Amino acid sequence: EVQLLESGGGLVQPGGSLRLSCAASGFTFSNCAMSWVRQAPGKGLEWVSAISGSGGSTYYADSVKGRFTISRDNSKNTLYLQMNSLRVEDTAIYYCAKDGWGSGSYRPHWFDPWGQGTQVTVSS
Amino acid sequence: EIVMTQSPATLSVSPGERATLSCRASQSVSSNLAWYQQKPGRAPRLLIYGASTRATGIPARFSGSGSGTEFTLTISSLQSEDFAVYYCQQYNNWPPWTFGQGTKVEIK
Numbered sequence: 423e424v425q426l427l428e429s430g431g432g433l434v435q436p437g438g439s440l441r442l443s444c445a446a447s448g449f450t451f452s453n454c455a456m457s458w459v460r461q462a463p464g465k466g467l468e469w470v471s472a473i474s475g476s477g478g479s480t481y482y483a484d485s486v487k488g489r490f491t492i493s494r495d496n497s498k499n500t501l502y503l504q505m506n507s508l509r510v511e512d513t514a515i516y517y518c519a520k521d522g523w524g525s526g527s528y529r530p531h532w533f534d535p536w537g538q539g540t541q542v543t544v545s546s
Numbered sequence: 547e548i549v550m551t552q553s554p555a556t557l558s559v560s561p562g563e564r565a566t567l568s569c570r571a572s573q574s575v576s577s578n579l580a581w582y583q584q585k586p587g588r589a590p591r592l593l594i595y596g597a598s599t600r601a602t603g604i605p606a607r608f609s610g611s612g613s614g615t616e617f618t619l620t621i622s623s624l625q626s627e628d629f630a631v632y633y634c635q636q637y638n639n640w641p642p643w644t645f646g647q648g649t650k651v652e653i654k
Contacts, residue, residue, distance in 0.1 A: 457643070467582075467590065467633055469643040481641040517589055522580075522601075531637045532580035534592035534601060 424448040424535055426518050431540030438508050438544070444501040444518030444537055452476070452496035453525035457533060458503050460514035460542075470516070471503060474528040481529070486512075508544045515539040548572050548639050552632075552646035558654040565621040567649045569634035574614045578638035581610055581619045584648075585630045593632075594619065621651070629653055 430442040444456070457472040471492040472481040480492050491504040501518050521527045522534035549572040559565045569579070577597040582590040592601040594610035597617060607622040621628055634646040 466647045467584075467635075467645040469641075469645070472641070472643070483642050522592060522595060529640065530643060531578070532592060532595040532635065533582075533590070534595075536589040536591070538589055 424520060426520065426535065426537035428516065428518050428537045428540040431516065431542045433543045433545065434508055435546050436508060436510055436544055439504070439506045440508065440542060442503040442505065442516055442518075442540060442542070444503075446499045446501065446518075446520070449520070450525060451494075451499040453527075455521040455523075455527040455530045456494065456501045457519045457521070457530045458492065458501075459517045459519055459533065459536070460512075461517070461539075462511075462514040465514075468514075472530045473501070475526070476528075479528055505542070508542075510544050513542060513544050515541050547642060548575060548636050548644050550634055550636055550644050550646035552634060552649045554649060555647070556650045556652060558652050559624050560654045561626060562623050563654075565624055565628075565651055567619040567621075567632055567651070569612075569617040569619070569646050571615045571617075571636055573639070575636040575638035577613045578636060579610075579612070579617050580635045580637065581608075582633045582635065583628075583630045584633065590633065624651070 427445045458470040489507045517539045519533035519536045521530040522532040579597045581594040584590040598610045
């Protein structure tokens with residue numbers, strides 16, 4: 423069974439930093455593109471960032487480009503999101519999600535499954 | 547960036563009735579469209595990909611149709627567990643991968 427478990431969320435002041443982690447199991451992690459998707463309170467879904475299975479290709483939403491960095495450690499089956507220069511508008515639940523296409527994907531298609539999410543709150 | 551627009555924002559349906567949800571893309575996404583269901587306090591769950599292929603374990607009462615810019619998710623006979631928010635997402639032109647704003651299906 424595929425499992426994704428996020429951690430690292432919390433309360434941080436504007437301008438601060440956080441690093442999110444997503445521990446994966448139940449599939450060949452290094453073969454699959456992965457993404458981060460967020461959901462602000464009471465709002466819809468917003469794709470944030472994605473990374474290829476090898477880590478050689480990364481993609482970012484304009485809203486986070488230059489502030490967030492996605493990475494992965496395939497030896498630890500773990501996905502990361504380093505978030506710097508955080509803003510109030512970054513407050514959201516952050517989900518990690520596996521590419522639903524399956525093995526060999528260099529970029530996401532649809533997202534399946536999703537982790538349970540980790541809450542990030544940016545407030546003074 | 548491709549903008550996805552869902553309608554209606556809220557759909558009031560009685561249990562056992564059919565629900566029809568719409569999703570429109572600002573330009574063609576071919577059949578590269580997925581649908582998700584999200585219940586309060588839960589992560590989204592994949593229902594449909596490729597515009598019409600049900601994901602593993604999804605009941606047959608869920609069906610997807612359309613291509614190009616117009617798509618539909620139909621729930622043939624609503625069950626109590628189907629009341630939720632539904633999102634469409636395109637994966638044809640990227641980045642970014644974009645979602646609709648969601649349709650809430652509520653009990654009438």
